[in-house]
Amino acid sequence: MPHVHFSGEAARRFTGGLTELEVEANNFRRMVLELDRRFPGLGRQIEESMAVAIDGEIFQDAYLAPLNPESEIYLIPKIGGG
């Protein structure tokens, strides 16, 4: 199953201290929905202020970004620029 890591404190406050866990999902949207089901409020937090790094590539606002069973996912602060 895809392995999700929480790099920032913001997400940790929803997971009771868990910094990594496994989620059954085959794309980013389903992963967010599953995380929100398990930790209410986390889904909104992710959508509003976080980007996701899937297997090394950073995605922003990409519901359809695919996950595979070996995917390594990091939730990180959303990135802008100047």
Add this chain to the structure above:
Amino acid sequence: MTYMPKELQKVVGTRPIRPDGVDKVTGRANFGADMVMPGMLWGKVKRSPHAHARIMSINVDKALKLPGVKAIVTSDDFPPIASEEAFVGEGPMNFRDLSRNCLARDKVLYDGHAVAAVAAISPSIAEEACELIEVSYHVLPYVIDVEEAMKPDAPLLHDDLFTQGVEPKPSHPSNVAKVVAFAKGDIDAGFRDADVIIERRYSNAPVHQAYIEPHACVVSFAADRQCTIWSSSQGQFMVRAYCAKLLGIDISDIRAIPAEIGGGFGGKTLVYLEPVALALAKKTGRPVKMVMSREEVFRGTGPAAGAVVEVKLGAKKDGTLTAGEVVLKYQAGAFPGSPVGPGCMCAFAMYDIPNAKVTGYDVVSNRPKVAAYRAPGAPNSSYGVESCLHELADQLGIDPLALREKNAAKDGVKAVHGPTWQNIGYAQTLEAAKNHPHLKEKLGPNQGRGIASGFWFNIGGESSAACHINEDGTAVVVSGNPDIGGSRASIGMMAAEVLGIPVEKVRPIVGDTSSIGFSFLTGGSRVTFATGMAATQAAEKVVEELKKRAAMIWDIPADAVEWKDGKAYPAGPNAGSFEPLPLAEIALKSGRTGGPISAEVSINAQGAGPGFATHICDVEVDKETGQVKILRYTAVQDVGRAIHPSYVEGQIQGGVTQGIGWALNEEYIYDKNGRLDNPGFLDYRVPVASDLPMIEAVMVENANPRHPFGARGVGEVPIVPPMAAVANAIADAIGIRMRDLPMSPPRLRAAIDAQEPVRRAAE
């Protein structure tokens, strides 16, 4: 589709004349302040003279009686907005805070905070009216310095600000808005394994983006509530979204038209004047123009965050890093939202470091709300880490470049913030720097050489572009992004390459919010990458349509047509024998074959390749005056694929120049009352051409496989290494390590004086 092989490219990689060049050098380009409308009024802002004060009352009676004054607005003219964080601009921004930044409500939070605005028939009457507005303040204690603001007994800016990111939730408000943290491995074990541990503290001052063009806009608010905004910004859709939210207007009732932009660098990714001008226009029923003075730009907008950076590094005797710890204290200005998150993630991004911990604090104080500035957050943390790494190299007796090579992040290495690197070119920049003749140039007395590296993520995001074929076979490419760094040229070039026609036959323009699909703003080094991808796809759709039209003309199946060098060809002998059909001929007959040929593409581009850079800087220090002269500067950068190499070089040179300004001179100076003392270019010293040598840009082309032409963002990472490169060079020149920026002549002279007794005692 990919167009990667360079030998197949006829346009990409060349250096055509920029499409906006003639207008800009002849003065024809229309910037924000150039727009005028019949019946237009002039708006001016009344600003706070206090760093921190409660607004007891605002009396506008006298001002309204001044002949020529048509309306005055305060925060009462903005609807109250609940706290709601959004990512419309270049970083998280709370709509309520933005509203209060445009016009203060209850309290002023910095010298220059807007309190009210006047619309009058002339600028001078509007200014006079501002003087007649009577604001009664209850002056409060203020705090400017970031570490002072973090103290428990510091003056509080916001009674309802409780530190996020700590458990349990604090019971008392604080100026620390947020704590963020990243960790990897076992930091204690990493330091136990180290043979050498070095711990240092660095700081840098907040600096302004110092764009040449001050903020300016002209707005109209018609009787049917249709609003039009002409303004200079980094995103017409950003302007539209913020104005709609702040004033309670439907997005569809606002048309935002981008003016030509005279520099932004991140500082024009939020609004200051536009909502205020709209409120004045609504009240008067007449168009309103507002233009900031330079003093207003300094007192009321930007700057980039200043920071305190504490760095601890552990290494083996051979230079292998075993552990690294960084604490970042970033100034957010009057409202939360410094770029401390990206700062944390960039701190160790260049290195393969097994055990690391990065903690960041987002801290409010009585300064203007910070705005993005090239690679927001990265220059601060990198300045600390890259300086400390140099100090570590000195202690270990290892060449600083070799130390970086030994610990450089490569593909497959897991970054401290999580992602595993792919297709990165950091090692290539080190290799190119190592082989550059610059390193062989001999140095004289009081001269020194510094090296530093930098990283920036680069982003993609939502972009739209349209490609229209004109009836004579030329093309127009419309995109939704203001051109702040050459994106029009690169977008036109990519479209020309796909269409197979000369770039001079493609006119790239920037559309307004009603003429092109939504596009996230220009920033994050994203436009050539993301909007270029949209334009490429739009041109590809057009080519498919051109092939269909040729097939119709020839009466053969569409899949029997191929496109090459701007002409349709039969795909093979079985397709029939026809003379190639040029684009112009197909365009001429487009009415007969189905109508105009156009395509628009909107995407959310992913796959932005990260950017790495390594810089070499030579300086000479005048020990009498403390002045630092930059003798030579070489900036090596992984640019992916340079679409228009001259623009890429320009971005690199511009970023380096600004970074040198951070390093040597730029800072805000406040008086004893918390008022800004140097709000102008006479006293706020940015580098000018005569201060600098020619900056040599070395482009390493490590193509991004996720872009059709291999492009990576290039505009931000060049500002990341210069501060440490200059500081390291100064230390090399005179043996004095400057850990607080700017390293201005008075500070350097003081450091030299302080060192003198030590030197004499040693003799």
